[in-house]
Amino acid sequence: MKTRSAIQSFSLRSLALGIVMLAGAASGYVLTAVLLLCASSLLLRYLQDKHAHWRTLGVPSPPATLLVGHTLRRLGLSMPFMTFFDEMYNDYNGRDFCGYYDFLKPGLFIGNPELIKSILVKDFEHFSDRRTFDLGKVNPIANDMLTNATGAHWRLIRSVVSPAFTATKTRRLLPLMAQRAAHLTRLAMEEATKGPVEARALCGRYTMDSIASCAFGIECEALSSDAAAFPKMAAKIFQLSPARALKIVTLLVAPKLAQVVHKLGIDFTSPEFHFFRHVVSHTLRMREESGIRRGDFLDLMMETKANGKEGLSDNTMAAQAILFLLAGYDNTANTLSLALYLLAHHPEAQATLRRELAFAKLSRNGGELTHDHIMELPYLDAVVSETLRLYPAAPVIERICTKQYTIGGTSVTLERGQPVIIPVWNVHRDPRHWTDPLTFKPERFVGRAKDSIIPYSYLPFGQGPRSCIGLRFALLGIKVGLLHLLTAMEVKQSSSSVYPVPLDPKVLTLQPKDGIYVDLKPLEAGIQDAIKGEIDRYPPSGSYDKGLVRELEMFYATEDSNTILKTS
Template sequence: MKQAAMSKGTKGTTSLCKGALSGLSSFLEVRALTMGTMLLVGVWSGYLLTATLLACTATLLLHYLHSKYKYWSTRGVKAPPATLLLGHTLHRLGIKVPFMEFFDDLYYNYNGRDFCGYYDFLQPGLFVGNPEIIKSILGKDFEHFADRRTFDLGKVNPIANDMLTNARGQHWRFIRGIVSPAFTSGKTRRLFPLMNNRALHLLQMAREESKRGRVEARALCGRYTMDSIASCAFGIECDAYSSEAESFPVMAARVMQLSPARALKILVLLVAPKIAEVIQRLGIDFTSPEFHFFRQVVTHTLRMREKRGVRRGDFLDMLVESKMNTKEGLSDNTITAQAILFILAGYDNTANTLALTLHLLAHHPHVQAELRREIAGEMRRNGPQIPHDRLMEMPYLDAVISESLRLYPAAPVIERICTKPYTIAGTSVHLKKGQPVLVPIWSIHRDPHHWPQPDNFMPQRFLGKSRNSITPFSYMPFGHGPRSCIGLRFAMLSVKIGLVHLLTSMKLLPSKESMHPIPLNPRVLTLKPKDGVYINFVECSFEETLEEEIALYPPNNHEGVGLADEISDYHGLSKGVSSLKSRNTNESDVLDFRSSETNSFKLVISD
């Protein structure tokens, strides 16, 4: 019994231990569960808190961004809806929609005919179409808008930084004060013999290409413009046999090409200029090889001319003369910069203007006939030699080019940066220092309020009383004010002399490959034709063409009849216009013109 009792006691103790252990285990499980639950709740609370903080941050950021895009509405100025972060930048650069459409949308739908707002990323800018306000911004109050949008490239590309278009403040004033005298009418006249030689070469190229069929006029005019710039700005004849002459067109073309590497460098310069300086110190050159090439050409040319006493009367000579007439002259870098700017600003715009004018003349044969008659009239007064001053003063020639530039301005948009706080006259609208201002030349030039039938090619807008009635500051193909294009005279001389040489030996006919109106590249801010400019150049006898055109398009006033009779007498035409019966014709009649043998008449344009 004692043993049984002991056994029973042992079992009881064991049972008690087991119970205690079971209780302890349960306690530990509950504790672990509690701690786990607390941990999960804590983690979840952390995530929840983080999510809450992120949501609050995002809400505040969105509120901040939206508040930035209320800048103009809070000031009572209309502005189109802006894309978050980007504003209207993609629209303005022609990436999202053609920039012409964006300008017209602002101009007609958001009060841009007067002024309205827009946004470059988060930066508010003002879009101004009112000629009176434009007059103040570009002229009267220029000191408030003295700079263009530029970036300080002095430490990474000093040559580009010294270009007149990139220079700012006093540096710009210093360069312009020395460069401007090189573009006076008297100095431009000195370039006339060089330009005449290049225009003769243009005619030769047109003859050769026309034998193979229709001519891509944009490429033809580009070669002519490049020849002119090489000769007048760098002292190089591209059709000569030399290493520089061979390399020049290639290097010039590369300057205007945007390779992926160059695009990346530009992006770094725009976003992080300080990083660009560090990269430059590490040996990655932000000055392109083409810039170095042109610097070597200019430096070599200047040294050789100084050594040999050679004078060509070109742009480099003029810069050297201007340099000698000032206390502080231009450095070789600055002279090189202006010569390269000659390429960047002159090549594309001048080639476009000439090619598009040829296209318009081909599609408006009555205008072509009137212009050819004016050329013939100058020959009657001056013989076969047309002096420089008479060429530049020919009214119908000037009207044709002016109307072409109205439709296709060299600068479709002007941009200025506010350099001093400014208030738009008669309003409460204030501009802060650093805010951009856009002037939409494209839209103003095609506004029916200023130009009846704005899409029609009508050179008579720029003749006599019609020209005098043009609204001031509604026509600005080369900009206006102190920062307008100083190469205007050179560009106009280049286009005029090229047109006159071509029209004395060639007829311009439409090509099936070129639509009219000509489609423009919506991604390029220089109004470059999208698919080229194709024209049929037909070599002809000047006298025979004059006679045919007098019959097809007889003058419609007494003065024109008298001139046509005089032209007929001078050029020995078989009939005067007085003996011809007027008849109704349409522009397609010109397609029946017969092609004649090579013209034996030679036009000479004299200095």
């Protein structure tokens, strides 16, 4: 009996102990769950507070995604970046200014031309740096590029590089560029016999050959080679693959992690970048060994170092060469091919341009145009300017606030390190600045119409000290290419093309998604007969065009009379 009682007592104690232990365990789980819930709530509140910065200042801002803010949309990873910019500009007061978030960091989106002027020029000292990645540990040469350099290092590079792009320097390059443009025309004649021509690929080969030869003395023969390694490698470097996007995000969010990953063997430098670095480094080494000089961009940088001045290291020189090759190739090829595409879809504008080019050549002895004459042709400049308005070389301009800045007339203050976006794409298409903004109208940039353009509403190459230093070179290449092509061929719409051209949402520049197709038709009977036919089909509409037609008719009438006299 006692034994049974003892057993029962032990069982009760065991049960009680078990209940106590279970209760303790349960309360531990509950406590843990409560703590996790509190921590999650605090984290959520913290993240929400970070994305409340602009709301507390009364600045409009689109709804931000938790943690990532607007980064994925801004980089075109979750939607085309143009779509996101349109939303910011039209729906959230981006025409003036509105807020956005790069992950948790607030940034400002500015579309007001007066504010743009302040950011880029008037108050430049507050915004002297572009957005950069610290690539020193993963790609030191890229870290030395002019676009990535900051502060005093940027000023040193700019002072050495800028003299290479003066009007005096680009004048000397006209004969070389004209040779490439003549070669381009011959190649275009051959391509025209095969059907629709993909203008982006054709122009890419021309611009790469021009840049490589004129700027760096590299004869890559891109126009002649079907393989065309330079254009292919340059095109690939702008493609935003998922792997490359992940690397960019890693550099943005966790640069220290990027360094660790790099040490483990993950290369943050693309194969295309390695290709161009090898080519430029080889060219520099050969010139140092041979002493051969061409008077080009590389020579200028090497001379600064040789003269004992504060020059650039070999890595920094290679960085500027690669930057110019890549940026110059993409922008020039894109603009030239888009100009051809727009002229194909607007034959009346093409007729006016051909009249101007023909008259310019006829009015010069031997038909040879100088650098200054080409650059000053009004309608040629207008066609290129209007192409750049619709498809700017820099669709987005970014700056970093380098010291605290208050937006004039407001209480909105930017802190050091906060980014600023200027949506050139939207400003160029704003009906407040441009009538019928989506229509191709070169006349906007001719005569008095050009004088009425609102300052800082036209920014294809940026403005201020950090604007594109190679714009003269790029414009010369585009204009010389158009001059040679349009005095030898007619550009017509292709059945393979869609208007307007669809843009690739996965590329951070304004590149066509499926290429740019046009039909090219040689002027078999000569430019004179072509112009006479176009005068009947596309009568002159403006005072400038009417003046061109009068001059051409007088010239052709005189020429025809002389022909009759000679044969009678």
